[in-house]
Amino acid sequence: xxxxxxxxxxxxxxxxxxTALGGVDxxxxxxxxxxxxxxxxxxxxxxxxxxAGVHEPTEGTIYIEGKPVSFRSPRDASDAGIGTxxxxxxxxxxxxxxxxxFMGRELKGPLGTLRMDEMNKIAHDEMLKIGIDFSDPTxxxxxxxxxxxxxxxxxxxxxxxxxxxxxxxPTSALGQKQQMGVLKTIKKVRARGDIAxxxxxxxxxxxRLVGDRFTFLALGQTIGAGTNAEIGDxxxxxxxxxxxxxxxxxxxxxxx
Amino acid sequence: MADGNESDRLxxxxxxxxxxxxxxxxxxxxxxxxxxxxAIASEGKSFNALGLKNNVAIIAQYGIIATGAAVLMISGxxxxxxxxxxxxxGMSMAMMLKWGxxxxxxxxxxxxxxxxxxxxxxxLGWLIGTVVVRSGLSSFIVTLAFLFFLRGVTEVxxxxxxxxxxxxxxxxxKETSWFANILGGDVFGWFYDIWFMLGxxxxxxxxxxxxxxxxRFLWWIVIAGVAYFILSRTQIGNWIxxxxxxxxxxxxxxxxxxRVKIGLFMFTAFCATMFxxxxxxxxxxxxxxxxxxxxxxxxAIAVVGGTLMTGGFGSVIGVVFGAITVGLVANAVxxxxxxxxxxxxxxxxxxxxxxxxxxxxxxxxxxxxx
Ligand SMILES: Nc1ncnc2c1ncn2[C@@H]1O[C@H](COP(=O)(O)OP(=O)(O)O)[C@@H](O)[C@H]1O
Ligand SMILES: [Mg+2]
Numbered sequence: 001x002x003x004x005x006x007x008x009x010x011x012x013x014x015x016x017x018x019t020a021l022g023g024v025d026x027x028x029x030x031x032x033x034x035x036x037x038x039x040x041x042x043x044x045x046x047x048x049x050x051x052a053g054v055h056e057p058t059e060g061t062i063y064i065e066g067k068p069v070s071f072r073s074p075r076d077a078s079d080a081g082i083g084t085x086x087x088x089x090x091x092x093x094x095x096x097x098x099x100x101x102f103m104g105r106e107l108k109g110p111l112g113t114l115r116m117d118e119m120n121k122i123a124h125d126e127m128l129k130i131g132i133d134f135s136d137p138t139x140x141x142x143x144x145x146x147x148x149x150x151x152x153x154x155x156x157x158x159x160x161x162x163x164x165x166x167x168x169x170p171t172s173a174l175g176q177k178q179q180m181g182v183l184k185t186i187k188k189v190r191a192r193g194d195i196a197x198x199x200x201x202x203x204x205x206x207x208r209l210v211g212d213r214f215t216f217l218a219l220g221q222t223i224g225a226g227t228n229a230e231i232g233d234x235x236x237x238x239x240x241x242x243x244x245x246x247x248x249x250x251x252x253x254x255x256x
Numbered sequence: 257m258a259d260g261n262e263s264d265r266l267x268x269x270x271x272x273x274x275x276x277x278x279x280x281x282x283x284x285x286x287x288x289x290x291x292x293x294x295a296i297a298s299e300g301k302s303f304n305a306l307g308l309k310n311n312v313a314i315i316a317q318y319g320i321i322a323t324g325a326a327v328l329m330i331s332g333x334x335x336x337x338x339x340x341x342x343x344x345x346g347m348s349m350a351m352m353l354k355w356g357x358x359x360x361x362x363x364x365x366x367x368x369x370x371x372x373x374x375x376x377x378x379x380l381g382w383l384i385g386t387v388v389v390r391s392g393l394s395s396f397i398v399t400l401a402f403l404f405f406l407r408g409v410t411e412v413x414x415x416x417x418x419x420x421x422x423x424x425x426x427x428x429x430k431e432t433s434w435f436a437n438i439l440g441g442d443v444f445g446w447f448y449d450i451w452f453m454l455g456x457x458x459x460x461x462x463x464x465x466x467x468x469x470x471x472r473f474l475w476w477i478v479i480a481g482v483a484y485f486i487l488s489r490t491q492i493g494n495w496i497x498x499x500x501x502x503x504x505x506x507x508x509x510x511x512x513x514x515r516v517k518i519g520l521f522m523f524t525a526f527c528a529t530m531f532x533x534x535x536x537x538x539x540x541x542x543x544x545x546x547x548x549x550x551x552x553x554x555x556a557i558a559v560v561g562g563t564l565m566t567g568g569f570g571s572v573i574g575v576v577f578g579a580i581t582v583g584l585v586a587n588a589v590x591x592x593x594x595x596x597x598x599x600x601x602x603x604x605x606x607x608x609x610x611x612x613x614x615x616x617x618x619x620x621x622x623x624x625x626x
Contacts, residue, residue: 075510090508092501093623094568095494103498104510106491113489142623 003066004029005196006051006082006164011060013046013220020046022220023060028164028213031193033186035207036200038217039242044200047217048166051198052084053077083162085153087169093142097134098123100141101156126155130188131181147178151185158195165189166198171206179206186210204240218242282614283561283577286607290581298591302584305448305457305466307591312469315583316476317531318557319576321550323476323483324527326558326575328520330487332500332567333395335521337384338554340406341377341528342547346535347410348373350423350542366429366436366537374529380406381525385518403551411544421544428540439475439530440537442468472534476579479527484572496520500567556604557582560611564619581607 004027013021021043028034036044049055051062053071061068064080071077077084091100098116101123107115123137132151134144141149150170157165167186171179187210189195201207207214214231216224216239224231224239231239275281294302301307321338328335352364352372364372384402388395414421429436445468451457452464459465487493498506499516507513528547536542561578563570582604589597 074508086508090502090505092498092505092568094501094564094619095497099494099497103494103506106494108491112491114491114494116489140622 002029004063005065007063007066008047008051009061009063011047011050011062012058013043013050013055014058020220021050024217024220024222025225026215026222028196028198030163030196031190032212033190033197033199033210034213034215035211036198036215036217037202037204037207037240039240041219042217042242043220044217045168046220048084048168048198048200051077051082051164052166053082078160078162081161081163082166083157083160083164084166085150085157085168085170087173091141091149091153094140097127097137097139097141097144097152100152101126101137101159105160122159123155126159127151130155130158131185145178146174147181147185150174150182154185154189158189162195164196164198166200168200169202170199171201171203183210204236208236214239216240278571280562280571280574280577282611282618283574283581286560287577287581290584294584294588294591298588302588302591305451309466309469310590311584311587312473314587315580316470316472317534318553318583318586319476319579320472320479320531320534321524321527321554322557322561322575322579323480323572324520324524325551325554326561326563326570326572327483327487327496328524329555329558329563329565330500330567330570331496331517331520332503333388333517333520334399334555335384335524336396336399336551337380337402337406338524338528339547339550339552340403340410341380341525342532342535342550343410343544344380344406345373345377345529345532346542346546347414347544348376349533349536350426351413351417353426353429353536354423355417366433366439370435370439370529370533373533374526377525377529378522381522382518384525385521388521389514389517399551407544414544422542424541426540429537436537437471439471439533440535440539441471443471443474444469470534470538472531472538475530475534479530480572480576487572492516497568500569502568553582553604556608559615560607562611562615562618564615565612566619569619569622578611 006026006028008024008026011021011024011026012019024043024047026034026036026047036047038044046055050057053074053076056070056072062071063069069076069080071080074084092103095103098119102119107119107122109115120137124134127134127137130151132148134148141152144152154165154167170182170186174182183206186197186199189197190210190212199207199210208228211228213227214225214236215222219242223242224235298307302311321342325335325338349369352358352369353366356362357364357368357372380402384399387393388398391398411421414423430441448457448464448466448468457465487496495506495511495516498509498511499513503513528550531550532546535546557578558570558575559565559578560581561571561575563575585603586600589595589600
């Protein structure tokens with residue numbers, strides 16, 4: 001099998017005395033969607049924030065293309081090809097699609113002037129590639145639907161060199177139809193073949209629809225992992241509800 | 257295509273609808289109404305040769321500081337210290353011109369007085385900006401503190417050094433200094449020359465009446481032009497909008513949010529200094545009360561011009577229309593003696609309120625997609 005683009009080994013993250021991640025392993029491959037599943041508080045957001053350079057790991061190592069890396073800031077992570085699309089999307093509603101797309105990384109001509117036509121074209125083309133034909137990129141983002149905003153944020157991350165695309169619950173705040181739009185977008189990015197996607201979700205159906213590989217977290221531990229084919233529906237349900245945690249609980253109760 | 261129907265829906269917008277969506281539309285309409293009403297009520301006097309000059313003088317004054325206030329507001333901050341900064345800068349220049357450079361360094365040329373003053377006001381702008389971004393306090397309260405502080409410093413300095421809070425009777429530097437002349441002299445004389453050649457612009461004796469506009473007209477055009485260019489065409493402009501709209505989103509994308517804000521506090525200080533310099537070199541006087549309430553006019557004009565109080569949205573063109581509207585009404589009493597000058601404030605209050613509602617509607621329309 002191909003080498004994973006990103007590999008995480010024994011990742012531990014403690015906040016003071018509290019262990020948010022207690023030794024997590026993860027491998028993500030280009031051209032694959034890796035679903036990260038788990039209950040609230042399982043540590044999903046902590047894991048991806050560590051990957052995105054927001055937190056430094058307490059223990060464990062992150063490898064990019066086999067080489068160990070350490071991120072001191074989100075900049076380091078994004079330079080290493082990790083593009084994170086957070087739930088709030090880091091988008092400005094009153095600005096145009098193009099101005100959002102290039103926010104902080106504008107294309108400049110002489111005198112610091114914006115190469116607006118070129119930027120409009122790129123924003124339009126990049127979004128078209130993954131699913132929306134947004135005819136007028138000079139429109140304010142406020143006029144876009146939630147799903148379209150996701151697409152904008154994803155297209156932006158890819159255009160600026162993301163090799164690993166991290167999507168933090170991209171479907172959770174959307175209506176049914178728009179959720180499907182985002183899933184289509186994920187599929188399109190996957191079809192490029194060169195980008196690894198980490199897809200965080202609560203939704204079993206969504207993960208079945210687009211996921212190649214699953215990792216289940218509970219209380220900061222990996223409680224299960226496998227490919228879409230390996231994990232049956234029964235197993236999936238057990239792991240989604242925190243599997244090991246339930247087992248422990250049973251033993252504890254029996255011991256009384 | 258995913259969500260194809262929604263992009264189609266956007267395509268239906270006509271050019272006319274796009275025009276209505278522009279932030280300048282409200283202020284433009286009000287301006288046109290005011291120009292027509294004033295021309296009729298003053299029987300044309302407000303736009304005769306002298307009337308035009310006097311109107312443009314006050315419009316340019318408002319326009320200069322409102323541009324600074326508006327660009328800062330677009331980045332999401334306020335500056336209540338503009339008026340006091342005007343007083344401070346005017347005091348500083350006039351005092352150097354009268355009493356010489358600090359530390360006994362000899363007589364001050366107009367250029368030296370201006371540059372040293374500008375260095376101080378830019379430093380103050382930097383300080384205000386730094387306090388705001390570092391403390392995370394509201395700029396409203398920080399700049400309110402500087403409103404009092406600077407006005408106080410201005411008065412105290414006047415009394416300590418000058419024994420009086422006024423300076424008048426300075427030599428007319430315009431005669432001797434090209435630098436004083438470009439700030440306080442006349443500009444666009446050709447406009448009035450042509451008017452005269454065409455048979456207008458005559459005084460009672462049939463000679464040419466008005467020679468040119470006040471130089472601040474030129475400075476307003478320069479400042480508004482540069483601000484327009486920067487906001488709409490440059491990377492820094494994009495950063496200013498992004499900072500005011502959603503600071504955290506801007507920061508997450510690598511926009512240097514704090515530097516943008518500090519830079520714009522320095523820009524409002526610059527605008528206040530230009531306001532003061534034009535005044536000092538035009539009239540050869542200064543007074544500790546100069547610029548009083550100007551910060552509020554500047555903010556009011558910015559809002560009338562379509563700038564959102566919450567940041568992220570606004571246009572320099574709209575502010576130009578706002579300055580013209582407010583300037584004309586402020587001056588109206590001189591051309592229509594029958595009216596009470598206090599109506600100006602009634603009017604300003606009314607259009608300000610109307611503008612706030614109109615701006616809010618525009619904001620909702622733009623962000624109405626969700
Ligand atoms: N900065 C932090 N400081 C202290 N505790 C934190 C911090 N961030 C997250 N946690 C804790 O870590 C646990 C995992 O949180 P999180 O990663 O957000 O879970 P998830 O995204 O899976 O819902 C939670 O109990 C949360 O309270
Ligand atoms: Mg979370």
